[in-house]
Amino acid sequence: DAKTTQPNSMESNEEEPVHLPCNHSTISGTDYIHWYLQLPSQGPEYVIHGLTSNVNNRMASLAIAEDRKSSTLILHRATLRDAAVYYCLSGGSNYKLTFGKGTLLTVNP
Amino acid sequence: DAGVIQSPRHEVTEMGQEVTLRCKPISGHNSLFWYRQTMMRGLELLIYFNNNVPIDDSGMPEDRFSAKMPNASFSTLKIQPSEPRDSAVYFCASTGGTAYNTEAFFGQGTRLTVV
Numbered sequence: 001d002a003k004t005t006q007p008n009s010m011e012s013n014e015e016e017p018v019h020l021p022c023n024h025s026t027i028s029g030t031d032y033i034h035w036y037l038q039l040p041s042q043g044p045e046y047v048i049h050g051l052t053s054n055v056n057n058r059m060a061s062l063a064i065a066e067d068r069k070s071s072t073l074i075l076h077r078a079t080l081r082d083a084a085v086y087y088c089l090s091g092g093s094n095y096k097l098t099f100g101k102g103t104l105l106t107v108n109p
Numbered sequence: 110d111a112g113v114i115q116s117p118r119h120e121v122t123e124m125g126q127e128v129t130l131r132c133k134p135i136s137g138h139n140s141l142f143w144y145r146q147t148m149m150r151g152l153e154l155l156i157y158f159n160n161n162v163p164i165d166d167s168g169m170p171e172d173r174f175s176a177k178m179p180n181a182s183f184s185t186l187k188i189q190p191s192e193p194r195d196s197a198v199y200f201c202a203s204t205g206g207t208a209y210n211t212e213a214f215f216g217q218g219t220r221l222t223v224v
Contacts, residue, residue: 043200096154098154
């Protein structure tokens with residue numbers, strides 16, 4: 001699996017957009033990019049995933065760079081409930097989802 | 110569906126005792142994963158089953174750990190004998206396909222404390 005690099009922490013204000021970056025410079029052509037979040041004392045939750053094109057769902061948007069070496073998870077309007085650890089993963093052409101340290105997102109009221 | 114169900118939610122045991130963690134995946138899912146989470150090491154994949162068969166157990170820390178999946182609706186992770194360094198939150202996850210192109214669903218986890 002490609003190694004991913006994320007900032008340890010980020011801070012945002014409520015109702016403002018949040019852009020969470022992720023670098024995956026060693027990604028291969030068949031590796032998907034996944035994002036999961038984890039709330040305190042809970043298991044990880046799926047947010048979004050994509051391969052090449054930008055993706056949107058009800059939770060967030062995923063912007064993938066043209067060279068696929070980086071991506072950005074976009075939360076359009078942060079809420080207090082969005083405060084969590086966000087993991088960027090590059091799922092290889094195998095089955096493994098390998099988690100890194102993630103980004104701790106703090107949302108200020 | 111109720112999601113991935115793990116039991117117990119909390120387990121406190123003495124060093125040297127056997128511990129069994131249980132997982133019921135989402136009905137119809139054919140892939141099951143066991144993860145361990147600690148502050149020091151984060152989320153680590155321990156073992157992966159596909160169609161009830163262990164495919165990759167390279168993350169299992171040592172012979173004290175064993176996992177089984179006797180049928181599509183049940184899996185166990187056993188630690189025997191348990192040690193204080195096994196204290197962690199253990200998560201089970203399932204998917205309907207290969208995890209790399211679909212959504213993985215995680216259980217609430219079992220918090221294990223070995224004293």
